[in-house]
Structure formats: C-alpha cells, structure tokens
Amino acid sequence: MRSEERRSFRGHELPRCWWLYLPLVFFAARWAIHIYSDSKDGLESWLRNETGVVENLTVFLLLVSLGMTISVLCRFHKELHYIPRIFLLIYCLGCVYFAGEEASWGQHWFGWETSEYFQSINDQQETNFHNTSIFLDRLPKAIVSLLIFIGGVVVPLVFMLRKRRINYQNRFWWLLPTSVCLPTAVIASIATWPSKIERAIDFNFYFDQAQEIKELYIALFILLFVISLYLRLSQLRREGRLFSSL
Numbered sequence: 001m002r003s004e005e006r007r008s009f010r011g012h013e014l015p016r017c018w019w020l021y022l023p024l025v026f027f028a029a030r031w032a033i034h035i036y037s038d039s040k041d042g043l044e045s046w047l048r049n050e051t052g053v054v055e056n057l058t059v060f061l062l063l064v065s066l067g068m069t070i071s072v073l074c075r076f077h078k079e080l081h082y083i084p085r086i087f088l089l090i091y092c093l094g095c096v097y098f099a100g101e102e103a104s105w106g107q108h109w110f111g112w113e114t115s116e117y118f119q120s121i122n123d124q125q126e127t128n129f130h131n132t133s134i135f136l137d138r139l140p141k142a143i144v145s146l147l148i149f150i151g152g153v154v155v156p157l158v159f160m161l162r163k164r165r166i167n168y169q170n171r172f173w174w175l176l177p178t179s180v181c182l183p184t185a186v187i188a189s190i191a192t193w194p195s196k197i198e199r200a201i202d203f204n205f206y207f208d209q210a211q212e213i214k215e216l217y218i219a220l221f222i223l224l225f226v227i228s229l230y231l232r233l234s235q236l237r238r239e240g241r242l243f244s245s246l
Helices: 001-009 018-036 043-047 053-076 082-103 104-110 118-123 138-161 180-188 193-202 210-238
Strands: none
Touching: 018 043, 018 180, 018 210, 043 053, 053 082, 053 210, 082 104, 082 180, 082 210, 138 210, 180 210, 193 210
C-alpha cells in the first residue's frame, strides 16, 4: 500500500465513543438492569416486549442505516462501479425487510388485528413472515450472523495481527469492514451464548432478551458498516482517488 494511503486511513473513521464505548456500555447496562431492576415496574419493564426500548431501537437503527445507504448511493453513484451499486441496493432492501419484520410492519405500533391469513401461518399470530417458517427466521439469521462473524471479527483481527491495512486500490475493498465494526460484531456473535450456558447448567444469570439483543447488535453493525463506508468514500473523493479505487 502506498504511504499516502497509510496516512489517510491510519486512524479510525469514527470516534471511539460510537464504535467502542457505546456498544460495550449498552451491553453491560442491559445486563445490570436485569440484575438490579424490577421486571414489572422498573427499567427492566421498559426494555422488554415488542414495544420496548430494545425492539424499537433496533428498528430505529435499521431506518437510519437505510437513510445512510441511500445517501451513499445518491452521493457516489457516478463514481461507484455497478457491483457496489447492486450491493447497496440489496443492502437497502435488507434494511427495509429487517425493520419491517421487527415491527411486524407497523402492527406493534398501531395495534391492528392480525389477518386470518397470518393467523393461520404465523406461530405468534403477528403480521410478519419470519415467524411462519424456519427458512424465513433461523436460516437468514444464521447466514447474516456468519457473515458478520467472518467480516466483522475474523477479517479485522487477521488484519490487526498481521499489521496489514485495507488496500484501497483493490476493487472490492468496500466489502471489508474495518475495526470500528469489531466490538459490535463480537457482541452480535456471542450475545446468545450465555443463554445456552444457562440452559446447560440450569442456573439463571443472564437476561431474557438474548435473541433481541443479538438482533439489536446486528442492526448496529449494519449501521456502523455503512457509516464507515460513507466516510471512507468521502475521504477517497477528497484525495481524488475514488475513481481508481472502484
């Protein structure tokens, strides 16, 4: 990699408070609230259920991610190759689908009754598709979780251990998350492990929202990735190297 590339991207593209401290503090706070707060009247009650803080925050992060992805497409569409354009369009559709499913397409907010069709196919009697089949629920989550683990944990750690940096002359550099996604990716990857340990040893020590917290951190990863991409594209454009990098 050329020396100017090292100078341009030797720092993190986001302040540490957003990509390091916030994910860790929120996860620790969620666990502490479970231990020290009452589930009926305390802060714990604010976090639970379909209209609680965790579920709504997940949807909010996905909607912000959608907006950021559209911004990337609008601002850099002339300089982007058709492959990253297609990727970002799929990214937009993924954000819409994920957010819609999390909110049951508005049912959790507006409270309409589930139609007969969804009552017959949905095991939770909600207006969404992910509770209708394992292929629309666990399989997509497993694929996304694997991609986050590989791209958000394995790749940044390999780069860090080998003291390598992303080569911005490589046409596919935009697929690689940087270390700003690492803490969130780690939490998204291990968020449900304590629940499995709980069941194995028959001892309760973890909060009951393991799956919801995993989904929240997946949404946060999606947001951090697209913000990082936006900032790096902006940096390359300022240096006049965007055309050559894509």
